[in-house]
Amino acid sequence: MDFSSNDAVLQTVLVAFAISTIISAIVILASNKFHIFIDKIDTLKPQGFHSIPTPRSGGIGIFLSFFVSFLLFKEANLYFLIAIAIIFCSGLLEDFSASLSPKTRLLIQLLGSAVAVFGMDISITNLLPILALPYFLGIALGLFGIIGVCNAVNIIDGFNGLAGGISLMAFISIAIVAFILKxxxxxxxxxxxxxxxxxxxxxxxxxxxxxxxxxxxxxxxFIIATLLAILTKESSGISAWFGLSIMIYPVWEVVFSIIRKKLKKQSAMSPDGKHFHMLIHKKLKSNPLTAVAIWLLNLPFMVLSVVFMQNAWMLIAICGAFVVIYSVIYTKLNKSSS
Incomplete structure:
Protein backbone atom coordinates (compact mmCIF):
# COMPACT_ATOMS: atom_id res chain seq x y z
CA MET A 1 0.00 0.00 0.00
CA ASP A 2 1.28 3.46 -0.89
CA PHE A 3 1.57 5.60 2.25
CA SER A 4 2.95 8.64 0.45
CA SER A 5 -0.43 10.36 0.73
CA ASN A 6 -2.25 11.43 3.86
CA ASP A 7 -5.44 9.88 2.45
CA ALA A 8 -3.99 6.37 2.55
CA VAL A 9 -2.85 6.83 6.16
CA LEU A 10 -6.22 8.24 7.24
CA GLN A 11 -8.11 5.51 5.38
CA THR A 12 -6.16 2.77 7.15
CA VAL A 13 -6.74 4.26 10.59
CA LEU A 14 -10.44 4.88 9.91
CA VAL A 15 -11.08 1.35 8.62
CA ALA A 16 -9.46 -0.19 11.71
CA PHE A 17 -11.30 2.27 13.97
CA ALA A 18 -14.66 1.49 12.38
CA ILE A 19 -14.17 -2.28 12.67
CA SER A 20 -13.02 -2.05 16.28
CA THR A 21 -15.82 0.31 17.30
CA ILE A 22 -18.61 -1.67 15.63
CA ILE A 23 -17.38 -5.04 16.90
CA SER A 24 -16.89 -3.68 20.43
CA ALA A 25 -20.45 -2.35 20.46
CA ILE A 26 -21.77 -5.71 19.27
CA VAL A 27 -19.66 -7.58 21.83
CA ILE A 28 -20.96 -5.38 24.67
CA LEU A 29 -24.57 -6.04 23.66
CA ALA A 30 -24.00 -9.78 23.16
CA SER A 31 -22.03 -10.18 26.40
CA ASN A 32 -24.71 -8.48 28.46
CA LYS A 33 -27.52 -10.37 26.73
CA PHE A 34 -25.97 -13.84 26.92
CA HIS A 35 -23.84 -13.27 30.04
CA ILE A 36 -20.56 -14.38 28.47
CA PHE A 37 -17.09 -12.91 29.02
CA ILE A 38 -18.52 -11.01 32.00
CA ASP A 39 -16.12 -9.84 34.71
CA LYS A 40 -18.24 -9.94 37.84
CA ILE A 41 -17.52 -7.58 40.69
CA ASP A 42 -17.00 -10.45 43.16
CA THR A 43 -14.26 -12.21 41.17
CA LEU A 44 -10.52 -11.73 41.57
CA LYS A 45 -9.63 -10.36 38.15
CA PRO A 46 -7.07 -7.76 37.08
CA GLN A 47 -9.87 -5.24 36.49
CA GLY A 48 -10.94 -5.20 40.11
CA PHE A 49 -11.93 -1.55 40.43
CA HIS A 50 -15.39 -1.44 38.88
CA SER A 51 -18.81 -1.54 40.48
CA ILE A 52 -20.92 -3.39 37.89
CA PRO A 53 -20.37 -6.64 35.94
CA THR A 54 -18.52 -5.73 32.73
CA PRO A 55 -17.54 -7.64 29.55
CA ARG A 56 -13.81 -8.45 29.40
CA SER A 57 -13.81 -9.17 25.67
CA GLY A 58 -12.57 -5.90 24.18
CA GLY A 59 -9.78 -7.73 22.43
CA ILE A 60 -12.24 -9.20 19.92
CA GLY A 61 -12.69 -5.86 18.15
CA ILE A 62 -8.94 -5.27 18.00
CA PHE A 63 -8.32 -8.83 16.81
CA LEU A 64 -10.82 -8.51 13.96
CA SER A 65 -9.49 -5.05 13.08
CA PHE A 66 -6.08 -6.54 12.31
CA PHE A 67 -7.43 -9.54 10.41
CA VAL A 68 -9.94 -7.65 8.28
CA SER A 69 -7.67 -4.63 7.67
CA PHE A 70 -4.75 -6.79 6.55
CA LEU A 71 -7.01 -8.70 4.17
CA LEU A 72 -8.64 -5.53 2.82
CA PHE A 73 -5.31 -3.86 2.13
CA LYS A 74 -3.79 -7.13 0.85
CA GLU A 75 -0.73 -6.75 3.06
CA ALA A 76 -1.27 -9.79 5.27
CA ASN A 77 1.62 -11.85 6.57
CA LEU A 78 0.27 -15.33 7.20
CA TYR A 79 2.69 -16.12 10.03
CA PHE A 80 1.88 -12.83 11.77
CA LEU A 81 -1.88 -13.45 11.57
CA ILE A 82 -1.58 -17.04 12.80
CA ALA A 83 0.63 -15.93 15.68
CA ILE A 84 -1.82 -13.16 16.65
CA ALA A 85 -4.66 -15.71 16.65
CA ILE A 86 -2.74 -18.12 18.89
CA ILE A 87 -1.73 -15.43 21.37
CA PHE A 88 -5.25 -14.02 21.43
CA CYS A 89 -6.70 -17.45 22.10
CA SER A 90 -4.30 -18.01 25.02
CA GLY A 91 -6.07 -15.17 26.83
CA LEU A 92 -9.56 -15.52 25.36
CA LEU A 93 -9.84 -19.06 26.72
CA GLU A 94 -8.97 -17.69 30.14
CA ASP A 95 -11.55 -14.92 29.76
CA PHE A 96 -14.17 -17.48 28.76
CA SER A 97 -13.54 -20.28 31.25
CA ALA A 98 -10.83 -19.09 33.68
CA SER A 99 -9.49 -22.66 33.60
CA LEU A 100 -6.00 -22.35 32.09
CA SER A 101 -3.02 -22.63 34.38
CA PRO A 102 -0.23 -20.02 34.09
CA LYS A 103 2.07 -22.72 32.67
CA THR A 104 -0.46 -23.64 29.97
CA ARG A 105 -0.90 -20.00 28.97
CA LEU A 106 2.87 -19.57 28.73
CA LEU A 107 3.17 -22.65 26.54
CA ILE A 108 0.48 -21.35 24.17
CA GLN A 109 2.22 -17.96 24.10
CA LEU A 110 5.51 -19.68 23.35
CA LEU A 111 3.87 -21.46 20.41
CA GLY A 112 2.44 -18.22 19.04
CA SER A 113 5.71 -16.36 19.50
CA ALA A 114 7.63 -19.18 17.83
CA VAL A 115 5.34 -18.98 14.77
CA ALA A 116 6.17 -15.29 14.44
CA VAL A 117 9.88 -15.55 15.27
CA PHE A 118 10.65 -18.46 12.93
CA GLY A 119 8.05 -17.68 10.28
CA MET A 120 9.05 -14.01 9.99
CA ASP A 121 12.73 -14.62 10.76
CA ILE A 122 12.74 -12.34 13.80
CA SER A 123 15.74 -12.18 16.08
CA ILE A 124 17.00 -9.57 18.53
CA THR A 125 20.76 -9.48 18.15
CA ASN A 126 21.50 -5.74 18.23
CA LEU A 127 22.15 -4.79 21.85
CA LEU A 128 24.94 -2.42 20.87
CA PRO A 129 26.81 -0.55 22.21
CA ILE A 130 26.90 -3.12 25.01
CA LEU A 131 27.00 -6.30 22.93
CA ALA A 132 25.81 -8.02 19.76
CA LEU A 133 24.30 -11.47 20.17
CA PRO A 134 24.82 -14.44 17.85
CA TYR A 135 21.79 -15.44 15.82
CA PHE A 136 20.65 -18.37 17.99
CA LEU A 137 20.74 -16.24 21.13
CA GLY A 138 18.91 -13.50 19.25
CA ILE A 139 16.13 -16.00 18.50
CA ALA A 140 15.93 -16.93 22.19
CA LEU A 141 15.86 -13.27 23.22
CA GLY A 142 13.15 -12.60 20.64
CA LEU A 143 10.96 -15.33 22.10
CA PHE A 144 11.63 -14.24 25.67
CA GLY A 145 11.05 -10.56 24.89
CA ILE A 146 7.79 -11.08 23.04
CA ILE A 147 6.33 -13.33 25.75
CA GLY A 148 7.55 -10.90 28.40
CA VAL A 149 5.82 -7.90 26.81
CA CYS A 150 2.61 -9.95 26.34
CA ASN A 151 2.43 -10.51 30.07
CA ALA A 152 3.65 -7.01 30.91
CA VAL A 153 0.73 -5.39 29.09
CA ASN A 154 -1.63 -7.82 30.82
CA ILE A 155 -0.29 -6.80 34.23
CA ILE A 156 -0.97 -3.10 33.67
CA ASP A 157 -4.50 -3.81 32.40
CA GLY A 158 -6.14 -2.71 35.62
CA PHE A 159 -7.90 0.59 35.03
CA ASN A 160 -10.04 2.19 32.35
CA GLY A 161 -7.79 3.28 29.50
CA LEU A 162 -4.49 2.28 31.07
CA ALA A 163 -3.32 -0.65 28.92
CA GLY A 164 -5.21 0.61 25.86
CA GLY A 165 -3.77 4.10 26.21
CA ILE A 166 -0.19 2.93 26.73
CA SER A 167 -0.56 0.63 23.71
CA LEU A 168 -1.92 3.51 21.62
CA MET A 169 1.05 5.68 22.60
CA ALA A 170 3.42 2.83 21.70
CA PHE A 171 1.77 2.34 18.28
CA ILE A 172 2.08 6.06 17.53
CA SER A 173 5.74 6.12 18.59
CA ILE A 174 6.64 3.06 16.52
CA ALA A 175 4.65 4.39 13.54
CA ILE A 176 6.69 7.61 13.50
CA VAL A 177 9.96 5.68 13.45
CA ALA A 178 8.71 3.18 10.84
CA PHE A 179 7.55 6.05 8.61
CA ILE A 180 10.91 7.81 8.87
CA LEU A 181 12.78 4.59 8.09
CA LYS A 182 10.25 3.53 5.41
CA PHE A 222 2.49 -9.42 21.34
CA ILE A 223 1.82 -7.14 18.38
CA ILE A 224 3.83 -4.25 19.85
CA ALA A 225 6.76 -6.48 20.84
CA THR A 226 6.81 -8.17 17.42
CA LEU A 227 6.74 -4.85 15.55
CA LEU A 228 9.58 -3.54 17.70
CA ALA A 229 11.61 -6.68 16.97
CA ILE A 230 10.98 -6.29 13.22
CA LEU A 231 11.97 -2.64 13.45
CA THR A 232 15.25 -3.59 15.10
CA LYS A 233 15.95 -6.29 12.53
CA GLU A 234 15.05 -4.21 9.46
CA SER A 235 17.06 -1.15 10.47
CA SER A 236 20.75 -1.28 11.37
CA GLY A 237 20.32 2.11 13.07
CA ILE A 238 17.74 0.95 15.62
CA SER A 239 18.81 -1.22 18.53
CA ALA A 240 16.71 -3.28 20.92
CA TRP A 241 17.15 -0.47 23.45
CA PHE A 242 14.57 1.52 21.50
CA GLY A 243 11.99 -1.20 22.07
CA LEU A 244 12.83 -1.35 25.77
CA SER A 245 12.59 2.42 26.17
CA ILE A 246 9.19 2.51 24.44
CA MET A 247 7.81 -0.26 26.68
CA ILE A 248 9.86 0.49 29.79
CA TYR A 249 6.80 1.08 32.00
CA PRO A 250 5.06 -2.29 31.60
CA VAL A 251 8.39 -4.15 31.40
CA TRP A 252 9.75 -2.54 34.56
CA GLU A 253 6.41 -3.11 36.29
CA VAL A 254 6.91 -6.85 35.76
CA VAL A 255 10.58 -6.86 36.79
CA PHE A 256 9.96 -4.67 39.83
CA SER A 257 6.99 -6.80 40.91
CA ILE A 258 9.06 -9.99 40.71
CA ILE A 259 11.88 -8.44 42.72
CA ARG A 260 9.45 -7.00 45.28
CA LYS A 261 7.67 -10.32 45.79
CA LYS A 262 10.88 -12.35 45.94
CA LEU A 263 12.24 -10.06 48.67
CA LYS A 264 9.06 -10.77 50.63
CA LYS A 265 9.39 -14.50 49.85
CA GLN A 266 6.13 -14.47 47.89
CA SER A 267 5.39 -16.27 44.67
CA ALA A 268 6.03 -14.07 41.64
CA MET A 269 2.70 -15.29 40.22
CA SER A 270 0.64 -14.41 43.31
CA PRO A 271 -1.59 -11.32 42.89
CA ASP A 272 -1.39 -8.45 45.33
CA GLY A 273 -2.56 -4.85 45.68
CA LYS A 274 0.89 -3.28 45.45
CA HIS A 275 1.24 -2.62 41.73
CA PHE A 276 2.19 0.92 40.75
CA HIS A 277 -1.21 1.68 39.18
CA MET A 278 -2.98 0.45 42.31
CA LEU A 279 -0.96 2.80 44.53
CA ILE A 280 -1.69 5.68 42.14
CA HIS A 281 -5.39 4.82 42.40
CA LYS A 282 -5.28 4.87 46.21
CA LYS A 283 -3.85 8.38 46.00
CA LEU A 284 -6.15 9.78 43.30
CA LYS A 285 -9.24 7.71 44.15
CA SER A 286 -10.35 7.85 40.52
CA ASN A 287 -10.26 5.04 37.97
CA PRO A 288 -9.86 7.13 34.78
CA LEU A 289 -7.54 9.69 36.42
CA THR A 290 -5.22 6.84 37.38
CA ALA A 291 -4.76 6.01 33.69
CA VAL A 292 -4.29 9.69 32.75
CA ALA A 293 -1.60 10.14 35.42
CA ILE A 294 0.36 7.15 34.15
CA TRP A 295 -0.08 8.26 30.52
CA LEU A 296 1.45 11.62 31.43
CA LEU A 297 4.30 9.93 33.28
CA ASN A 298 5.10 7.79 30.23
CA LEU A 299 4.63 10.45 27.55
CA PRO A 300 7.99 12.26 27.89
CA PHE A 301 9.89 8.97 27.88
CA MET A 302 8.18 7.82 24.68
CA VAL A 303 8.78 11.20 23.03
CA LEU A 304 12.46 11.14 24.01
CA SER A 305 12.74 7.55 22.74
CA VAL A 306 11.55 8.66 19.30
CA VAL A 307 13.81 11.72 19.30
CA PHE A 308 16.86 9.63 20.19
CA MET A 309 15.77 6.48 18.31
CA GLN A 310 19.27 5.90 16.85
CA ASN A 311 21.27 6.89 19.93
CA ALA A 312 21.59 3.70 21.98
CA TRP A 313 23.34 5.34 24.93
CA MET A 314 20.55 7.91 25.24
CA LEU A 315 17.94 5.15 25.03
CA ILE A 316 19.69 3.29 27.84
CA ALA A 317 19.77 6.53 29.84
CA ILE A 318 16.03 7.03 29.22
CA CYS A 319 15.33 3.55 30.57
CA GLY A 320 17.51 4.22 33.61
CA ALA A 321 15.83 7.57 34.27
CA PHE A 322 12.40 5.96 34.15
CA VAL A 323 13.44 3.24 36.59
CA VAL A 324 14.74 5.84 39.04
CA ILE A 325 11.67 8.08 38.79
CA TYR A 326 9.29 5.11 39.01
CA SER A 327 11.12 3.78 42.09
CA VAL A 328 11.06 7.14 43.88
CA ILE A 329 7.34 7.65 43.19
CA TYR A 330 6.55 4.05 44.14
CA THR A 331 8.43 4.31 47.45
CA LYS A 332 6.63 7.52 48.42
CA LEU A 333 3.22 6.18 47.46
CA ASN A 334 3.80 2.89 49.25
CA LYS A 335 4.80 4.67 52.47
CA SER A 336 1.81 7.00 52.36
CA SER A 337 -0.60 4.09 51.81
CA SER A 338 0.80 1.92 54.62
Whole structure:
Protein backbone atom coordinates (compact mmCIF):
# COMPACT_ATOMS: atom_id res chain seq x y z
CA MET A 1 0.00 0.00 0.00
CA ASP A 2 1.28 3.46 -0.89
CA PHE A 3 1.57 5.60 2.25
CA SER A 4 2.95 8.64 0.45
CA SER A 5 -0.43 10.36 0.73
CA ASN A 6 -2.25 11.43 3.86
CA ASP A 7 -5.44 9.88 2.45
CA ALA A 8 -3.99 6.37 2.55
CA VAL A 9 -2.85 6.83 6.16
CA LEU A 10 -6.22 8.24 7.24
CA GLN A 11 -8.11 5.51 5.38
CA THR A 12 -6.16 2.77 7.15
CA VAL A 13 -6.74 4.26 10.59
CA LEU A 14 -10.44 4.88 9.91
CA VAL A 15 -11.08 1.35 8.62
CA ALA A 16 -9.46 -0.19 11.71
CA PHE A 17 -11.30 2.27 13.97
CA ALA A 18 -14.66 1.49 12.38
CA ILE A 19 -14.17 -2.28 12.67
CA SER A 20 -13.02 -2.05 16.28
CA THR A 21 -15.82 0.31 17.30
CA ILE A 22 -18.61 -1.67 15.63
CA ILE A 23 -17.38 -5.04 16.90
CA SER A 24 -16.89 -3.68 20.43
CA ALA A 25 -20.45 -2.35 20.46
CA ILE A 26 -21.77 -5.71 19.27
CA VAL A 27 -19.66 -7.58 21.83
CA ILE A 28 -20.96 -5.38 24.67
CA LEU A 29 -24.57 -6.04 23.66
CA ALA A 30 -24.00 -9.78 23.16
CA SER A 31 -22.03 -10.18 26.40
CA ASN A 32 -24.71 -8.48 28.46
CA LYS A 33 -27.52 -10.37 26.73
CA PHE A 34 -25.97 -13.84 26.92
CA HIS A 35 -23.84 -13.27 30.04
CA ILE A 36 -20.56 -14.38 28.47
CA PHE A 37 -17.09 -12.91 29.02
CA ILE A 38 -18.52 -11.01 32.00
CA ASP A 39 -16.12 -9.84 34.71
CA LYS A 40 -18.24 -9.94 37.84
CA ILE A 41 -17.52 -7.58 40.69
CA ASP A 42 -17.00 -10.45 43.16
CA THR A 43 -14.26 -12.21 41.17
CA LEU A 44 -10.52 -11.73 41.57
CA LYS A 45 -9.63 -10.36 38.15
CA PRO A 46 -7.07 -7.76 37.08
CA GLN A 47 -9.87 -5.24 36.49
CA GLY A 48 -10.94 -5.20 40.11
CA PHE A 49 -11.93 -1.55 40.43
CA HIS A 50 -15.39 -1.44 38.88
CA SER A 51 -18.81 -1.54 40.48
CA ILE A 52 -20.92 -3.39 37.89
CA PRO A 53 -20.37 -6.64 35.94
CA THR A 54 -18.52 -5.73 32.73
CA PRO A 55 -17.54 -7.64 29.55
CA ARG A 56 -13.81 -8.45 29.40
CA SER A 57 -13.81 -9.17 25.67
CA GLY A 58 -12.57 -5.90 24.18
CA GLY A 59 -9.78 -7.73 22.43
CA ILE A 60 -12.24 -9.20 19.92
CA GLY A 61 -12.69 -5.86 18.15
CA ILE A 62 -8.94 -5.27 18.00
CA PHE A 63 -8.32 -8.83 16.81
CA LEU A 64 -10.82 -8.51 13.96
CA SER A 65 -9.49 -5.05 13.08
CA PHE A 66 -6.08 -6.54 12.31
CA PHE A 67 -7.43 -9.54 10.41
CA VAL A 68 -9.94 -7.65 8.28
CA SER A 69 -7.67 -4.63 7.67
CA PHE A 70 -4.75 -6.79 6.55
CA LEU A 71 -7.01 -8.70 4.17
CA LEU A 72 -8.64 -5.53 2.82
CA PHE A 73 -5.31 -3.86 2.13
CA LYS A 74 -3.79 -7.13 0.85
CA GLU A 75 -0.73 -6.75 3.06
CA ALA A 76 -1.27 -9.79 5.27
CA ASN A 77 1.62 -11.85 6.57
CA LEU A 78 0.27 -15.33 7.20
CA TYR A 79 2.69 -16.12 10.03
CA PHE A 80 1.88 -12.83 11.77
CA LEU A 81 -1.88 -13.45 11.57
CA ILE A 82 -1.58 -17.04 12.80
CA ALA A 83 0.63 -15.93 15.68
CA ILE A 84 -1.82 -13.16 16.65
CA ALA A 85 -4.66 -15.71 16.65
CA ILE A 86 -2.74 -18.12 18.89
CA ILE A 87 -1.73 -15.43 21.37
CA PHE A 88 -5.25 -14.02 21.43
CA CYS A 89 -6.70 -17.45 22.10
CA SER A 90 -4.30 -18.01 25.02
CA GLY A 91 -6.07 -15.17 26.83
CA LEU A 92 -9.56 -15.52 25.36
CA LEU A 93 -9.84 -19.06 26.72
CA GLU A 94 -8.97 -17.69 30.14
CA ASP A 95 -11.55 -14.92 29.76
CA PHE A 96 -14.17 -17.48 28.76
CA SER A 97 -13.54 -20.28 31.25
CA ALA A 98 -10.83 -19.09 33.68
CA SER A 99 -9.49 -22.66 33.60
CA LEU A 100 -6.00 -22.35 32.09
CA SER A 101 -3.02 -22.63 34.38
CA PRO A 102 -0.23 -20.02 34.09
CA LYS A 103 2.07 -22.72 32.67
CA THR A 104 -0.46 -23.64 29.97
CA ARG A 105 -0.90 -20.00 28.97
CA LEU A 106 2.87 -19.57 28.73
CA LEU A 107 3.17 -22.65 26.54
CA ILE A 108 0.48 -21.35 24.17
CA GLN A 109 2.22 -17.96 24.10
CA LEU A 110 5.51 -19.68 23.35
CA LEU A 111 3.87 -21.46 20.41
CA GLY A 112 2.44 -18.22 19.04
CA SER A 113 5.71 -16.36 19.50
CA ALA A 114 7.63 -19.18 17.83
CA VAL A 115 5.34 -18.98 14.77
CA ALA A 116 6.17 -15.29 14.44
CA VAL A 117 9.88 -15.55 15.27
CA PHE A 118 10.65 -18.46 12.93
CA GLY A 119 8.05 -17.68 10.28
CA MET A 120 9.05 -14.01 9.99
CA ASP A 121 12.73 -14.62 10.76
CA ILE A 122 12.74 -12.34 13.80
CA SER A 123 15.74 -12.18 16.08
CA ILE A 124 17.00 -9.57 18.53
CA THR A 125 20.76 -9.48 18.15
CA ASN A 126 21.50 -5.74 18.23
CA LEU A 127 22.15 -4.79 21.85
CA LEU A 128 24.94 -2.42 20.87
CA PRO A 129 26.81 -0.55 22.21
CA ILE A 130 26.90 -3.12 25.01
CA LEU A 131 27.00 -6.30 22.93
CA ALA A 132 25.81 -8.02 19.76
CA LEU A 133 24.30 -11.47 20.17
CA PRO A 134 24.82 -14.44 17.85
CA TYR A 135 21.79 -15.44 15.82
CA PHE A 136 20.65 -18.37 17.99
CA LEU A 137 20.74 -16.24 21.13
CA GLY A 138 18.91 -13.50 19.25
CA ILE A 139 16.13 -16.00 18.50
CA ALA A 140 15.93 -16.93 22.19
CA LEU A 141 15.86 -13.27 23.22
CA GLY A 142 13.15 -12.60 20.64
CA LEU A 143 10.96 -15.33 22.10
CA PHE A 144 11.63 -14.24 25.67
CA GLY A 145 11.05 -10.56 24.89
CA ILE A 146 7.79 -11.08 23.04
CA ILE A 147 6.33 -13.33 25.75
CA GLY A 148 7.55 -10.90 28.40
CA VAL A 149 5.82 -7.90 26.81
CA CYS A 150 2.61 -9.95 26.34
CA ASN A 151 2.43 -10.51 30.07
CA ALA A 152 3.65 -7.01 30.91
CA VAL A 153 0.73 -5.39 29.09
CA ASN A 154 -1.63 -7.82 30.82
CA ILE A 155 -0.29 -6.80 34.23
CA ILE A 156 -0.97 -3.10 33.67
CA ASP A 157 -4.50 -3.81 32.40
CA GLY A 158 -6.14 -2.71 35.62
CA PHE A 159 -7.90 0.59 35.03
CA ASN A 160 -10.04 2.19 32.35
CA GLY A 161 -7.79 3.28 29.50
CA LEU A 162 -4.49 2.28 31.07
CA ALA A 163 -3.32 -0.65 28.92
CA GLY A 164 -5.21 0.61 25.86
CA GLY A 165 -3.77 4.10 26.21
CA ILE A 166 -0.19 2.93 26.73
CA SER A 167 -0.56 0.63 23.71
CA LEU A 168 -1.92 3.51 21.62
CA MET A 169 1.05 5.68 22.60
CA ALA A 170 3.42 2.83 21.70
CA PHE A 171 1.77 2.34 18.28
CA ILE A 172 2.08 6.06 17.53
CA SER A 173 5.74 6.12 18.59
CA ILE A 174 6.64 3.06 16.52
CA ALA A 175 4.65 4.39 13.54
CA ILE A 176 6.69 7.61 13.50
CA VAL A 177 9.96 5.68 13.45
CA ALA A 178 8.71 3.18 10.84
CA PHE A 179 7.55 6.05 8.61
CA ILE A 180 10.91 7.81 8.87
CA LEU A 181 12.78 4.59 8.09
CA LYS A 182 10.25 3.53 5.41
CA UNK A 183 9.48 0.13 6.94
CA UNK A 184 6.02 -0.23 5.42
CA UNK A 185 4.79 -3.41 7.13
CA UNK A 186 5.51 -2.01 10.58
CA UNK A 187 3.97 1.34 9.63
CA UNK A 188 0.79 -0.29 8.29
CA UNK A 189 0.49 -2.50 11.38
CA UNK A 190 0.85 0.54 13.64
CA UNK A 191 -1.84 2.44 11.73
CA UNK A 192 -4.19 -0.50 12.23
CA UNK A 193 -3.18 -0.65 15.90
CA UNK A 194 -3.87 3.07 16.32
CA UNK A 195 -7.34 2.83 14.79
CA UNK A 196 -8.22 -0.38 16.63
CA UNK A 197 -7.00 0.96 19.99
CA UNK A 198 -9.00 4.18 19.64
CA UNK A 199 -12.09 2.16 18.71
CA UNK A 200 -11.69 0.12 21.89
CA UNK A 201 -11.00 3.18 24.04
CA UNK A 202 -14.28 4.75 22.91
CA UNK A 203 -16.02 2.22 25.18
CA UNK A 204 -13.25 1.60 27.70
CA UNK A 205 -12.32 5.15 28.68
CA UNK A 206 -13.47 6.81 30.84
CA UNK A 207 -16.64 4.80 31.59
CA UNK A 208 -15.27 1.25 31.34
CA UNK A 209 -18.11 -0.32 29.35
CA UNK A 210 -15.73 -3.08 28.22
CA UNK A 211 -12.30 -4.33 29.26
CA UNK A 212 -9.46 -5.74 27.14
CA UNK A 213 -9.46 -9.02 29.00
CA UNK A 214 -6.45 -11.34 29.00
CA UNK A 215 -6.91 -12.04 25.29
CA UNK A 216 -6.78 -8.38 24.30
CA UNK A 217 -3.92 -7.49 26.64
CA UNK A 218 -1.74 -10.44 25.57
CA UNK A 219 -2.47 -9.69 21.92
CA UNK A 220 -1.59 -5.98 22.13
CA UNK A 221 1.63 -6.82 23.96
CA PHE A 222 2.49 -9.42 21.34
CA ILE A 223 1.82 -7.14 18.38
CA ILE A 224 3.83 -4.25 19.85
CA ALA A 225 6.76 -6.48 20.84
CA THR A 226 6.81 -8.17 17.42
CA LEU A 227 6.74 -4.85 15.55
CA LEU A 228 9.58 -3.54 17.70
CA ALA A 229 11.61 -6.68 16.97
CA ILE A 230 10.98 -6.29 13.22
CA LEU A 231 11.97 -2.64 13.45
CA THR A 232 15.25 -3.59 15.10
CA LYS A 233 15.95 -6.29 12.53
CA GLU A 234 15.05 -4.21 9.46
CA SER A 235 17.06 -1.15 10.47
CA SER A 236 20.75 -1.28 11.37
CA GLY A 237 20.32 2.11 13.07
CA ILE A 238 17.74 0.95 15.62
CA SER A 239 18.81 -1.22 18.53
CA ALA A 240 16.71 -3.28 20.92
CA TRP A 241 17.15 -0.47 23.45
CA PHE A 242 14.57 1.52 21.50
CA GLY A 243 11.99 -1.20 22.07
CA LEU A 244 12.83 -1.35 25.77
CA SER A 245 12.59 2.42 26.17
CA ILE A 246 9.19 2.51 24.44
CA MET A 247 7.81 -0.26 26.68
CA ILE A 248 9.86 0.49 29.79
CA TYR A 249 6.80 1.08 32.00
CA PRO A 250 5.06 -2.29 31.60
CA VAL A 251 8.39 -4.15 31.40
CA TRP A 252 9.75 -2.54 34.56
CA GLU A 253 6.41 -3.11 36.29
CA VAL A 254 6.91 -6.85 35.76
CA VAL A 255 10.58 -6.86 36.79
CA PHE A 256 9.96 -4.67 39.83
CA SER A 257 6.99 -6.80 40.91
CA ILE A 258 9.06 -9.99 40.71
CA ILE A 259 11.88 -8.44 42.72
CA ARG A 260 9.45 -7.00 45.28
CA LYS A 261 7.67 -10.32 45.79
CA LYS A 262 10.88 -12.35 45.94
CA LEU A 263 12.24 -10.06 48.67
CA LYS A 264 9.06 -10.77 50.63
CA LYS A 265 9.39 -14.50 49.85
CA GLN A 266 6.13 -14.47 47.89
CA SER A 267 5.39 -16.27 44.67
CA ALA A 268 6.03 -14.07 41.64
CA MET A 269 2.70 -15.29 40.22
CA SER A 270 0.64 -14.41 43.31
CA PRO A 271 -1.59 -11.32 42.89
CA ASP A 272 -1.39 -8.45 45.33
CA GLY A 273 -2.56 -4.85 45.68
CA LYS A 274 0.89 -3.28 45.45
CA HIS A 275 1.24 -2.62 41.73
CA PHE A 276 2.19 0.92 40.75
CA HIS A 277 -1.21 1.68 39.18
CA MET A 278 -2.98 0.45 42.31
CA LEU A 279 -0.96 2.80 44.53
CA ILE A 280 -1.69 5.68 42.14
CA HIS A 281 -5.39 4.82 42.40
CA LYS A 282 -5.28 4.87 46.21
CA LYS A 283 -3.85 8.38 46.00
CA LEU A 284 -6.15 9.78 43.30
CA LYS A 285 -9.24 7.71 44.15
CA SER A 286 -10.35 7.85 40.52
CA ASN A 287 -10.26 5.04 37.97
CA PRO A 288 -9.86 7.13 34.78
CA LEU A 289 -7.54 9.69 36.42
CA THR A 290 -5.22 6.84 37.38
CA ALA A 291 -4.76 6.01 33.69
CA VAL A 292 -4.29 9.69 32.75
CA ALA A 293 -1.60 10.14 35.42
CA ILE A 294 0.36 7.15 34.15
CA TRP A 295 -0.08 8.26 30.52
CA LEU A 296 1.45 11.62 31.43
CA LEU A 297 4.30 9.93 33.28
CA ASN A 298 5.10 7.79 30.23
CA LEU A 299 4.63 10.45 27.55
CA PRO A 300 7.99 12.26 27.89
CA PHE A 301 9.89 8.97 27.88
CA MET A 302 8.18 7.82 24.68
CA VAL A 303 8.78 11.20 23.03
CA LEU A 304 12.46 11.14 24.01
CA SER A 305 12.74 7.55 22.74
CA VAL A 306 11.55 8.66 19.30
CA VAL A 307 13.81 11.72 19.30
CA PHE A 308 16.86 9.63 20.19
CA MET A 309 15.77 6.48 18.31
CA GLN A 310 19.27 5.90 16.85
CA ASN A 311 21.27 6.89 19.93
CA ALA A 312 21.59 3.70 21.98
CA TRP A 313 23.34 5.34 24.93
CA MET A 314 20.55 7.91 25.24
CA LEU A 315 17.94 5.15 25.03
CA ILE A 316 19.69 3.29 27.84
CA ALA A 317 19.77 6.53 29.84
CA ILE A 318 16.03 7.03 29.22
CA CYS A 319 15.33 3.55 30.57
CA GLY A 320 17.51 4.22 33.61
CA ALA A 321 15.83 7.57 34.27
CA PHE A 322 12.40 5.96 34.15
CA VAL A 323 13.44 3.24 36.59
CA VAL A 324 14.74 5.84 39.04
CA ILE A 325 11.67 8.08 38.79
CA TYR A 326 9.29 5.11 39.01
CA SER A 327 11.12 3.78 42.09
CA VAL A 328 11.06 7.14 43.88
CA ILE A 329 7.34 7.65 43.19
CA TYR A 330 6.55 4.05 44.14
CA THR A 331 8.43 4.31 47.45
CA LYS A 332 6.63 7.52 48.42
CA LEU A 333 3.22 6.18 47.46
CA ASN A 334 3.80 2.89 49.25
CA LYS A 335 4.80 4.67 52.47
CA SER A 336 1.81 7.00 52.36
CA SER A 337 -0.60 4.09 51.81
CA SER A 338 0.80 1.92 54.62
Missing amino acids: IDFVFLSCLIGIGASIGFLVFNFPKGKIFLGDGGAYMLG
